[in-house]
Amino acid sequence: MENKLVYTGKTKNVYALENGNYLLKFKDDCTGKDGVFDPGENSVGLTIDGVGDVNLRMSIYFFEKINAAGIRTHYVSANLNDTTMEVLPAKVFGKGLEVICRYKAVGSFLRRYRDYVEEGANLPAYVETTFKNDDLGDPLVTKDGLIVLGVMTDEQYDDIKRMTQQITKIVADEMKVRGLDLYDIKFEFGYDAEGKVMLIDEIASGNMRVYKDGKYIDPMTLSKLFFA
Secondary structure (H helix, E strand, C coil): CCCEEEEECCCEEEEECCCCCEEEEECCEEEEECCEECCCCCCEEEECCCHHHHHHHHHHHHHHHHHHCCCCECEEEEECCCCEEEECCCEECCCCEEEEEEEECCHHHHHHHCCCCCCCCEEEEEEEEEECCHHHCCCEECHHHHHHCCCCCHHHHHHHHHHHHHHHHHHHHHHHHCCCEEEEEEEEEEECCCCCEEEECCCCHHHEEEEECCEEECHHHHHHHHCC
């Protein structure tokens, strides 16, 4: 029986499985603008041959580490032959929420706050949340805003912040071993039928900014360096 397509995303398609889980099919599309990759952009800007495969490989690597650390994720298993990952069902917060953890002042953070911070300044695992809304440019939303709008509870936000910082440290430590510096990373979280928070989506080079010797590393190069 053919799996039922339930959602077509920018970088992945989602299919429903008979066992109640879902299948993510990774694509070679990347977010960006004018043919240049940018993890902070809202639309697909380019297609890079093979990026789906390396994104899945990195996701498998980190999901297994995060699960082993006792942090809840939706990851069940993966199949590199058809670039798919089986995941547990999870509801997204609101109509979609992105959670960013920042170690350095770059990207949209720098654009917003350049009057107060220098480029590349250290940040203390700073966590921010944005609504996934292309038309509004993924607006920032505070903890109080998320609670007032009924998107999540106080406890769920605290869990997300704590888990984000824990997961970011796992990723950053793995990068550091390879002589690479993680500047920021973007995650998505969801919750199960009991309201418990879990990491969802992917953990791939396209969702993070990584530098080597002060120079930005593009996603495909990063994946090659990571698995070298």
